[in-house]
Amino acid sequence: MSMRIYCPQCGKYVRAVFTQKGVELKCGHRPTKRMILFTVHMPEYWLRQIDFLVKIGRFSSRSEAIRYAVRNLLMEEFEGIEREKEVIKYFLRRRGRK
Numbered sequence: 728m729s730m731r732i733y734c735p736q737c738g739k740y741v742r743a744v745f746t747q748k749g750v751e752l753k754c755g756h757r758p759t760k761r762m763i764l765f766t767v768h769m770p771e772y773w774l775r776q777i778d779f780l781v782k783i784g785r786f787s788s789r790s791e792a793i794r795y796a797v798r799n800l801l802m803e804e805f806e807g808i809e810r811e812k813e814v815i816k817y818f819l820r821r822r823g824r825k
């Protein structure tokens with residue numbers, strides 16, 4: 728699955744492949760591993776459920792659980808965007824044939 732993500736070294740959005748292992752940038756740069764701390768509001772019972780998953784050893788920390796969820800969200804959303812782009816391209820090509 729491919730998408731465009733921001734490369735700080737290039738200073739622009741570049742093609743990238745999103746895999747379970749992580750992100751591979753087509754420009755050859757490695758995505759930065761720098762972590763950013765930010766605040767999120769969520770229902771308390773979600774957090775308690777995450778704490779349970781940490782307690783039973785499914786994840787090593789709240790952060791790891793949330794990163795896992797966000798990575799899956801990004802893959803799903805960007806896959807959807809790529810599919811939509813393909814559909815649009817298909818219809819534009821068809822329209823061009825008339």
Ligand SMILES: [Zn+2]
Nearest residue numbers: 734737754756
């Ligand atoms: Zn780059």
